[in-house]
Amino acid sequence: QVQLVESGGGVVQPGTSLRLSCAASGFSFSSYGMHWVRQAPGKGLEWVAVISYDGSKKYYADSVKGRFTISRDNSKNTLFLQMNSLRPEDTAVYYCAKTRGGNIADVFDMWGQGTRVTVSS
Amino acid sequence: ETVLTQSPGTLSLSPGERATLSCRASQSVNSNYLAWYQQIPGQAPRLLIYGASSRATGIPDRFSGSGSGTDFTLTISRLEPEDFAVYYCQQYGSSPWTFGQGTKVEIK
Numbered sequence: 001q002v003q004l005v006e007s008g009g010g011v012v013q014p015g016t017s018l019r020l021s022c023a024a025s026g027f028s029f030s031s032y033g034m035h036w037v038r039q040a041p042g043k044g045l046e047w048v049a050v051i052s053y054d055g056s057k058k059y060y061a062d063s064v065k066g067r068f069t070i071s072r073d074n075s076k077n078t079l080f081l082q083m084n085s086l087r088p089e090d091t092a093v094y095y096c097a098k099t100r101g102g103n104i105a106d107v108f109d110m111w112g113q114g115t116r117v118t119v120s121s
Numbered sequence: 122e123t124v125l126t127q128s129p130g131t132l133s134l135s136p137g138e139r140a141t142l143s144c145r146a147s148q149s150v151n152s153n154y155l156a157w158y159q160q161i162p163g164q165a166p167r168l169l170i171y172g173a174s175s176r177a178t179g180i181p182d183r184f185s186g187s188g189s190g191t192d193f194t195l196t197i198s199r200l201e202p203e204d205f206a207v208y209y210c211q212q213y214g215s216s217p218w219t220f221g222q223g224t225k226v227e228i229k
Contacts, residue, residue: 112165
């Protein structure tokens with residue numbers, strides 16, 4: 001059964017860092033692109049970052065470029081999001097999502113349950 | 122960046138009625154790379170439609186998608202109680218991937 005489980009969220013102060021993880025199971029993780037999407041409290045979905053199946057391509061939303069880094073460890077079936085210089089506006093539930101095919105330009109056919117990040121002093 | 126505008130913001134309907142949701146793009150969507158997702162409060166989004174009109178695995182046939190270029194529609198032919206949720210359109214053809222602001226389908 002395909003499953004994505006995020007972890008690493010929490011309450012942090014502005015300017016600090018946090019690393020999110022997404023553990024994948026039930027599919028060939030190394031064959032699919034992976035995304036991070038976030039949802040601020042009471043708001044809609046905002047795409048954050050994507051990484052290709054082999055890690056060679058990475059793209060970021062302008063709102064996080066230069067502060068967040070997406071990476072993956074295919075040997076451990078795990079996706080990461082390193083978040084630095086956190087701001088209050090980064091407060092959100094962060095979801096990892098799998099692409100339907102190997103191409104990063106594809107729909108998100110499976111989502112994790114999300115991990116909550118709160119940035120507050 | 123392709124901006125997606127969904128309308129209406131809220132749709133108040135009764136079970137059994139037909140729901141028609143609109144998504145308009147600020148520029149033509151590459152190869153109709155347009156998807157629809159359903160989100161029930163407290164849950165992760167679920168893929169309904171991709172390629173503008175193809176149903177995802179396990180999605181009931183009361184859900185259908187149509188459109189091309191800049192105008193797209195999600196239709197729910199007969200609303201079931203579990204269909205009352207928020208629906209998002211998304212373009213996935215190019216970076217940045219973008220979502221519409223959502224349409225809430227609520228019980229009238």
